Amino acid sequence: MKYSYFPGCSLERNASAYHVSAMAIAEPLGMEFVEVEDWNCCGATEYVSLNLIASYALIARNLAQAAKETSTKQLVAPCSACYLNLKKCNAYMEESPSLEEKINLALAAGGLSYKGGTLKVRHLLDVIVNDVGYEAIAAKVTKPLKGLRVAPYYGCMIVRPKLGKNGTFDNPEYPTTLDKLLKVLGATVIDFPLKAHCCGGHMTQISESTGFELIRRLIKGATDYKADLIVTLCPMCQLNLDAFQGAMNAHFNTTYHMPVLYFTQMIGLAFGMDAASLGIGTELVDARPALEKIGVEVPEAEIVVKKPPKEALPMPSMPEEK
Amino acid sequence: MSSASVSPTPEGIRQKTFLEEVIENTPGDCHLLNCIQCGTCGGSCPSGQDMDHTPRAIFAMISAGLKKEVLKSNTPWYCVSCYYCTVRCPQSVHITDIMYTLKRLAVKEKVYDDSKAPDFSKTFVDWVENYGRAFELGLMSMHLIKHNPFGVFKMAGMGMGMISKGRMAFTPTRIKGIDSLKAILNKAKELEAMA
């Protein structure tokens, strides 16, 4: 199966492990990804807070770029925020001719156009469980994740809101596709009641106490349920739960240690792939103790501090840690 | 169609109400007129406890015409876009979309409170408009320095971790078609200003 692929800004860098692992499992799952030519940022949740038409035009440029690829009508995004933005723009353009007209007037300034509904926007999890299917995945499992207690975590934007005719591919309140997938991989899946709750999005930047509280609830929940790790499918969720876990602990004076990995990494592990080749080791909350339970060896992460290239722009200085 | 009941007001007879303004600025039929004040949104909201007013209260204030109070409220800026309220709303009110509308109106009217959120969005958008892609390091550090110079220390550990794991770029990526993108966005803003 061939798909247009929209990585999104996060997967370029902070969530590169997600990108790397997705690419690693594509071949064994029989999927071919064609990256959208010269894609741009989807605007996250920020652009639409300032400008309505411009934010949709920004997204629509990606749809127009993706539609240039004629060999497939399916556009896949691994990032939930990108996925929702692309899907929403696609659906609203199809529903509202006046919005579509305005967006196309804007696109025309860049020599592009797009008709709402031309593409089908889908999340990576959706295509893996529904197009490839659980059976085909099960057939490839060589190293089942036996004995690993995982908390499946969907976050918000993959299942909400219901948009267009078909709504969402999983239940908006209590999704189960990731649960089933992880079971197929051999893991012990806990019935995680907070699986579709919010990680806080950008709240760490707006109001620390609010953002940290949202992170705490999830980490505490997974810990209460004795999970070894949280499995997620969204770079924002991973960033909040993993990278901000230390700051959250400091804020509440707690000592939680809950590693957070991507579902693509888990598929790769169950397929017997090498941990390093799946980007494991780049998480800030060390996943090694958890993965040792299933006999996965993870090399000590290489500390890479790349020097900025010559053309680099001047950087605001980062204060040293005490 | 509920939009029918906010049919255009004949010029000079009366001013558009705030309620009508909010509805007009939200794409699609947002069903705001159908709100029955049940509080499902306020009950569902993950950050509801930190909001000045729950979304439900905001809707009551909108229909009461308390424009200034609504736009000054931190409520829309504390919305985390989780869409729980939207899918649970028994009246199909597009609550998250309305929160975005309130943010835009607050920015336009320049009456939002001292929330850092609008600035965060602006900083983010600046990078996107000039490069075509988001730039986390630049965004986070600039935002921190501007709004929470002391917080920089708190977050520094995290930032160093990210850098050391190779998860943060020092330079933003610029897309090839940045000129065409700029043209698109300028045109879009022009259209928006006309509306």
Next chain:
Amino acid sequence: MSEKFEPVIIGFTCNWCSYRAADMAGMGRIKYAPNIRLIRLMCSGRLDPTFVIKAFAGGADGVLVSGCHPGDCHYIEQNYKAMRRFYLLRKLLSQMGIEPGRLKLLWASAAEGQIFADEVTKFTEEVRALGPLHWDPTAALEAEQSIYQPAEVAA
């Protein structure tokens, strides 16, 4: 009045479902295109193909045939007969040079006032897009002759 072409549409509705759907649309004060003028039959199965031809010959720009949903007919299954006649009529109309899009079949239950209203508006726009029908009524007479021949098939 504007210059816009206002099509005249004749609607044949059954007494039990679709006429009541029209009543329901009215009671709900649902606004829709006023171009339709309804004729009440007891059942959509009562629709003689001649009625449709005569409507076009007499100046209608579009004809709507409406009955109960398949399986819900007050007379058990007569709406299926209307459906068969409808498809035959569409074929016949195109042979006579009338766009088949001027004839529409709509199932509407007594509860579906909104659907009835929406579909009538949609159909009105479709007919408006097709433009006025100027049709030679003498052709209608011939058609009327021919239509009585294949009645077995039509039935």
Next chain:
Amino acid sequence: MSKEKIGVYICHCGSNIAGTVDVAEVSRWAGEALKDRGVVVSRDYKFMCSSLGQELIQKDIKEQGLTRVVVAACSPHLHEQTFRNACKEGGLNPYLCELVSIREQCSWIHPDKAVGTEKAKAIVSGGVEKVIWDEPLEPLRVPINPVTLVVGGGIAGIQAALEVANAGYPVIMVEREPSIGGHMAQFDKTFPTLDCSACILTPRMVEVGSHPNVKLFSYAEVTNVSGYVGNFQVTIKQKARSVNTDLCTGCGICQEKCPKKVIDPVFEAGLGYRKAVYTPFPQAVPKYPVIDRENCTYFLKGTCRACEKFCPTGAIDFTQEDEYFTFDVGQIILATGWDLFDARRIPQYGYGRLANVFTSLEFERLTNAAGPTGGKVVLRDGVTVPKSVAIVHCVGSRDQNYNPYCSAICCMQSLKFAHLVHERTGAEVYNFYLEMRTPAKGYEEFYQRVLEEGTHFIRGKVAEITDAARYPGEEGKLIVQAENTLIGKQMRVPVDMVILSAALEPRRDFKEVARLFGISCSEEGWLIERHPKLDPVATMTEGIYIAGCAQGPKDIPASVAQGAAAAARVIGKIQQKQITMEPIRASIDQEKCSGCRICNNMCPFNAITFIEDRMVSEVNPALCQGCGTCVAACPAGAISGTVFSDQAILAQLDGLLLNNLKTLDLTPA
């Protein structure tokens, strides 16, 4: 020039029509433009349906010698009969009156007065052309069979059956379950008086079971209905009970001895058990048990036969088969009841996932002295008494995601639950409500009483129920999260037990029921009454009535009232001994019939027969229902229909297209 003298009457309907149609102009126009078509009088009047409006018509008939009348007002479904009667009173055959609708299809659907006025003219013109072709007719009269079928043995059906039977007429009652009693039999207490449900229901059930005029089929279903008002034929399927009711004494030994215990999803709402051979509850009517063949060990494995062995009268009969009975009945009352909303459809409320979330029906069984816990209110573990209970209103109702309507009983039911929890456990009770709706006799007083008991009322729709503790003190509890909308703050209330006041929904098989009986149901599935205000128990199908929750959610007093009302209508009809029917019938002109027999297969009522010796077909007017399909199909044009003749329809068509203003004379020769 028409020979007829036609009177045209345009109704204002207050401002309903006059608001968007220039009625004076339509009236003036009809008088002038349609003069050649025979219109001699044209008037507009504020309310044509008022007695003054009707007298206006009668006066004109007498003074001006009108031979035809056209009234342009509301839908014929509302007032056709009114104006036909008015004409009859005035001395004109009622079928020479046409009512055309300029309200539902004209004034109400478009705000533009100019457009509305033009459309109204066309509609009036169509009516005038049609009325010219109308013929004087006499209504058909057919005898009415006094036997009445009541479908459903809940409280509404029981009430209806008893009213008819006590009036001296025979009743056949069909109930799907092994016993009558319906949902009311599941309850312990009834609001607002808190009478014991069984105490007031059981005598009624016994009365039905032993009434000489009632023939009761339980564990049975109606499988076929044919015919028409006064003369229906119904087929009833008696499912095999595997118990010979002639021998069974209802002693209950078989149930005692049966080794197979199964969860009872119906009467015990899944919260208790019954045996494979069972009566749903001890006071069941009839008293005879049934063997549930899907669970009986003998039917599954071929051995056991414990019930047979111990039955003192030898009443167990494993060889019984389903039986079919056909009856002639005159009228039918449908009281098929409701099903409970499946609370699992709202995952955030945790029903099915969180043990101590209960549905309203489960809680009814918990409080019932004859229920699985003997009336003790305990958690799912069967022993722990809750210290705090949350009751959630409007679960699956008043919600566009599930059912938009109000279930009508939840507020009072939830208040009753609050009271019962207080009384039985002393627990803290939190009622999460949206609006408190207590609009019936004694209901508001009951609300006051529950307030005084110290129940906490929180105004806010519950957002979610979870067992994920967020704060200290929440561990091991169910946390109910909602906004307290009266103070505008989000709240988390930790409790031991949650009761969901789930919506009442139409029976899951409402579509089949509607189809079987030839009546319509709303989008949700409630059976539709003839008029929402003025005729709430009749349906659009003559001779079929509805009662109880089949028509919409309602409480016990309302169900009983509607059951009695339906019965009153039935009794009234029986006492007339015959029924008048619309004379809309087809007939075949023997001269023109070629004997091709195409029409024979057209008729779903078998009303057309082929007469071999004369080689022509004939219509039996008693069986003909007047659909007109044969009229449209006859290749020789030999079949004609009354009221809707070819000529009348074509004339109306010409009228609607306003061709009558310019073209040839279309008047009957």
